[in-house]
Amino acid sequence: MEGRRTDDRRYPMLDNLDAGAVSMGIALMILSIMDSLFTLTILANGGTEVNPVMNTLLQHSVLTFTIIKMTLTAVPAILLIAVGNLVVFNLWRARSILATFVGLYLGLIAYELLILSSM
Numbered sequence: 001m002e003g004r005r006t007d008d009r010r011y012p013m014l015d016n017l018d019a020g021a022v023s024m025g026i027a028l029m030i031l032s033i034m035d036s037l038f039t040l041t042i043l044a045n046g047g048t049e050v051n052p053v054m055n056t057l058l059q060h061s062v063l064t065f066t067i068i069k070m071t072l073t074a075v076p077a078i079l080l081i082a083v084g085n086l087v088v089f090n091l092w093r094a095r096s097i098l099a100t101f102v103g104l105y106l107g108l109i110a111y112e113l114l115i116l117s118s119m
Contacts, residue, residue, distance in 0.1 A: 019086040021095040024102050025077040031105035032073040038112040042096055045119045076101075 017098040039049065040062065077098065084095035110116040 017081060018084045020096060021081045021098055022092065024095070024098045025081045027102050028077045028105060029070075029073060031102065032070060033110055034109055035105065035112065036069055038109065038116060042112065042115055042119070045116075047115065047119075 037055045039054075043049060045057070049058055052067060056066055056071065065117040080094045080101075084093065084098070088094055088097060
């Protein structure tokens with residue numbers, strides 16, 4: 001893999017941002033926001049947070065929960081977009097890991113919708 005410019009050849013995986021990876025990063029953030037809203041709705045209707053870390057943050061404040069949750073989603077998303085062409089563990093490109101996270105979040109959203117529909 002080569003960078004387009006001579007100066008970019010040292011780190012060619014940072015040379016081009018893939019529009020698909022950027023779209024997946026945006027989708028991941030939207031799904032994270034939906035997850036936060038659905039979690040708060042489920043909690044307001046008598047549900048419980050099963051993630052002990054997130055539960056502790058929620059006990060502190062909703063603002064703390066939201067800020068940390070969005071940060072824990074945004075930082076990896078930005079890094080995975082930036083190095084989308086990087087092969088990780090000699091198996092996957094970083095953008096494939098990003099796609100996996102999007103798929104996992106879609107499954108989580110489907111599960112939360114199921115919970116909400118039964119409340």
